[in-house]
Amino acid sequence: MSAAERVSALRRARPRNRLLRGSLLALAVLTSYSWFAGDFDLAELFNAQRSGNLARFLSVDAMPRPLRDGAEPGELSGWFSEQWSGRGLEAAGLSLAIAVLAIVLAGAAAALLSPFAARTLMICDPYVPHTRHNRACHIGWRALCSVTRLFAVLLRAIPEYVWAFVLLAIFGPNAWPAVLALAIHNAGILGRLGAETIENLPPGPMAAMRAAGAERRHIAAAALFPLALPRFLLLFFYRFETCVRESTVLGMLGVLSLGYWVNEARARLRYDELLFLVALGALLVMAADIASQLARKFVRGEGRSNSSRLDEQLA
Amino acid sequence: MSVRSIGWNPVMKTDPRILRRPPPLGRRGLILLLIVAAAVFAWQGLGLSLGQLGAGNGGGWSLAGDFFGAALSPALHYEAELVPAGTTHFLLRVLESVRATVVFAAAGMSLALVLGLVLGCLASEAWWEGSGRIGTSLRWVLRALIVMMRSVHELLWAVVFLAAFGAAPATAVIAIALPFGGTLAKVFSEMIDEAPRRPSQALLALGATPAQRFLFSLLPSAAPDMASYAFYRFECAVRSAAVMGFFGIPTLGYFLKLSFENLHFREVWTYLYALIAVVLLLEGWSALLRRRFVA
Amino acid sequence: MAAASFMLRGVEVRFGGTQVLREVDLDVVAGERIALVGPSGAGKTTLLRVLNGVVQPTAGHGLMDGTDLSSLRPGELRAWRARVGFVPQDHALVPNLRVVQNVVSGRLGRRGFWSAARSLAFPTRSDLEAAHALLERVGIEEKLYARTDTLSGGQQQRVAIARALFQEPDALLADEPVASVDPARARDLIRLLTELAEERGLTLIASLHDLALAREFFPRVIGLRAGRKVVDGRPASLNEEDVRALYRLEPGHED
Numbered sequence: 001m002s003a004a005e006r007v008s009a010l011r012r013a014r015p016r017n018r019l020l021r022g023s024l025l026a027l028a029v030l031t032s033y034s035w036f037a038g039d040f041d042l043a044e045l046f047n048a049q050r051s052g053n054l055a056r057f058l059s060v061d062a063m064p065r066p067l068r069d070g071a072e073p074g075e076l077s078g079w080f081s082e083q084w085s086g087r088g089l090e091a092a093g094l095s096l097a098i099a100v101l102a103i104v105l106a107g108a109a110a111a112l113l114s115p116f117a118a119r120t121l122m123i124c125d126p127y128v129p130h131t132r133h134n135r136a137c138h139i140g141w142r143a144l145c146s147v148t149r150l151f152a153v154l155l156r157a158i159p160e161y162v163w164a165f166v167l168l169a170i171f172g173p174n175a176w177p178a179v180l181a182l183a184i185h186n187a188g189i190l191g192r193l194g195a196e197t198i199e200n201l202p203p204g205p206m207a208a209m210r211a212a213g214a215e216r217r218h219i220a221a222a223a224l225f226p227l228a229l230p231r232f233l234l235l236f237f238y239r240f241e242t243c244v245r246e247s248t249v250l251g252m253l254g255v256l257s258l259g260y261w262v263n264e265a266r267a268r269l270r271y272d273e274l275l276f277l278v279a280l281g282a283l284l285v286m287a288a289d290i291a292s293q294l295a296r297k298f299v300r301g302e303g304r305s306n307s308s309r310l311d312e313q314l315a
Numbered sequence: 316m317s318v319r320s321i322g323w324n325p326v327m328k329t330d331p332r333i334l335r336r337p338p339p340l341g342r343r344g345l346i347l348l349l350i351v352a353a354a355v356f357a358w359q360g361l362g363l364s365l366g367q368l369g370a371g372n373g374g375g376w377s378l379a380g381d382f383f384g385a386a387l388s389p390a391l392h393y394e395a396e397l398v399p400a401g402t403t404h405f406l407l408r409v410l411e412s413v414r415a416t417v418v419f420a421a422a423g424m425s426l427a428l429v430l431g432l433v434l435g436c437l438a439s440e441a442w443w444e445g446s447g448r449i450g451t452s453l454r455w456v457l458r459a460l461i462v463m464m465r466s467v468h469e470l471l472w473a474v475v476f477l478a479a480f481g482a483a484p485a486t487a488v489i490a491i492a493l494p495f496g497g498t499l500a501k502v503f504s505e506m507i508d509e510a511p512r513r514p515s516q517a518l519l520a521l522g523a524t525p526a527q528r529f530l531f532s533l534l535p536s537a538a539p540d541m542a543s544y545a546f547y548r549f550e551c552a553v554r555s556a557a558v559m560g561f562f563g564i565p566t567l568g569y570f571l572k573l574s575f576e577n578l579h580f581r582e583v584w585t586y587l588y589a590l591i592a593v594v595l596l597l598e599g600w601s602a603l604l605r606r607r608f609v610a
Numbered sequence: 611m612a613a614a615s616f617m618l619r620g621v622e623v624r625f626g627g628t629q630v631l632r633e634v635d636l637d638v639v640a641g642e643r644i645a646l647v648g649p650s651g652a653g654k655t656t657l658l659r660v661l662n663g664v665v666q667p668t669a670g671h672g673l674m675d676g677t678d679l680s681s682l683r684p685g686e687l688r689a690w691r692a693r694v695g696f697v698p699q700d701h702a703l704v705p706n707l708r709v710v711q712n713v714v715s716g717r718l719g720r721r722g723f724w725s726a727a728r729s730l731a732f733p734t735r736s737d738l739e740a741a742h743a744l745l746e747r748v749g750i751e752e753k754l755y756a757r758t759d760t761l762s763g764g765q766q767q768r769v770a771i772a773r774a775l776f777q778e779p780d781a782l783l784a785d786e787p788v789a790s791v792d793p794a795r796a797r798d799l800i801r802l803l804t805e806l807a808e809e810r811g812l813t814l815i816a817s818l819h820d821l822a823l824a825r826e827f828f829p830r831v832i833g834l835r836a837g838r839k840v841v842d843g844r845p846a847s848l849n850e851e852d853v854r855a856l857y858r859l860e861p862g863h864e865d
Contacts, residue, residue, distance in 0.1 A: 014755030517702035522692030522719020
């Protein structure tokens, strides 16, 4: 066989990932379908009428009202402080409070939920290799684990906005619907991530305790909890930022967070105030992002040390 | 009894640092305490009481009973007594709402992916390596842009675009694409910067340019993680597209809201189960891919 | 193809507060084969990277083929690097690319950006055959299209060698090429490297932990200790005292 033939033979026999190729193809088909199915027309956004709308929005509607009425830019401080103290500050504070309470409730619920969703723990004789399974016992634990996982899926697959919409009809217009909606959705997400964390823990400490005769709950309290806590806190703070993002919009349903005033400004066609509130929401999310990053750094107990940089250079 | 008095080795003195008591509250204990304090503070700020959950709203509880009771028997037909002739079958309408939801999610996500790839590469530390002060400042400008894109929730973007362009379904696509593109860009740039540097250094040693090193070692190394994350975000985009229906786009949320307002809770649950099915399908698909390609 | 020569005069390298190389003088004639020995942290890797033109000496001069590297512009420096094949200790291959792509990436330094992109996505027939021939030479031709991270450590080492040879280099620098393989395979690999250098007329410098291997396969051995050159000569002239001096632990100094 010549070299060229051998290369072609190797090429024909190369390992191919049918799953990957099929998935890429399916996604490509789905994407092109989505653009050509005619559900929306992106080009239409740039026709003359839309451009007119946009130009009007940018040059007139988006301008703070005093400017439109001929005030100098220097005289805007009154408008700003009116927006800020009139409702901006309070609405931002409420959004933040909703997010904080929700993520704490979610974290607590997920901490309870996740051990029951961890496959390494929900077996007849956890952390004991080569054990002989009692069939009924095995099926029982597995069933508990599956039910917990299914429950977590139900919680997280329904968007927080839908939860809030439903809960608003039940609890009426106070902060509970928003808090609970965020808490429910995030409990589902944190529950699943927490379960994965527990499953990925190195089994050594737990196996040692089990070998010393500890029961499941002893293991959970003395080994799982301290081992999983740092990782769990990282997830907690990661989701906190998302919670703040979501809590800014949940107000659109009627809770007095930022979203409520956004809707109200839209109804009055006061787009200058609307943009102010949107920007305020963005600032709140940025602040939460920074806080979350700082908290995660604190949990990890690190800053990147100079010595590790040096190691890299020497390597 | 102090350790010293055990005296199994009277010659050796215990280092006093060992006997010093650890701080009563460790780093993590402190965090837990702060979290609880923040929750109490938030509780007071919101003026909440448990009473609001209970007796205060009797009608609410019966509504809740009706709603969650309907979860066990999702509708297969319209719940309304009278359905005008020629109305599409209920399940077909559910399917159509799912199709529209996926279409808006896929369109928004594909736009977001382009944005995320371009901005993610340009915002990574590795791209500007060795380009001095100009590169660093350009990178900060890009990162600020990314932060602005992703800090505004997609529903708020939708409201802004609605105000700017007037009602058009395409605004929903852009509203999804901007924040999702920003998030992808942020995560992509982090993944590129966390990719192992050794292959890139090997390419440096054989005379490759910075651009070649970026494209042929950092990007391929980070690609599986990036693809996996993008897939996860697609799942989020489906949920977002569904919710956009509350704002008049004909996705799942639009019909769900209609059914709920007509108190047709069994219909609502059919929509919810359809959404859950799509999300689960995507989750299973991405888990399958991850297991095969991301060790 | 002309083999490359190296000349170092009083080379010092300092990373932050750490002095890694001190006053190293070195003359390497084109086509020589040299084993670089010494304990961990003696500066072997850094010395090889100086020769490769990747680390700039803090002080002193490096003349490569008579040219002072510090006088080169970035493009010329890259051209020098492209002439030197470097086999890193940890292979430094991109794990989720195919072997052929990793091998073909060896010629990146000689190609423009777009032609490099094309060669990686759609390698030409001549690239493919050259890569295959090299893999055949290092003994793993059947792995041409395998994903790199499915290979064993020793096989990845061979891919890294093939990548360096695909460069068509004038010198081959190998950093601990046998650190991750078992002793029997280590001999095979060193034999392979020295044979390759001989048949292609390359200058070869390989850093090694194993003095026995160095003695067996290399006509010249250089010993580094704490950044200083302490041994330089034919293996036969290396006496017990030299060896002990090379590996003696300083009191109170571990590693």
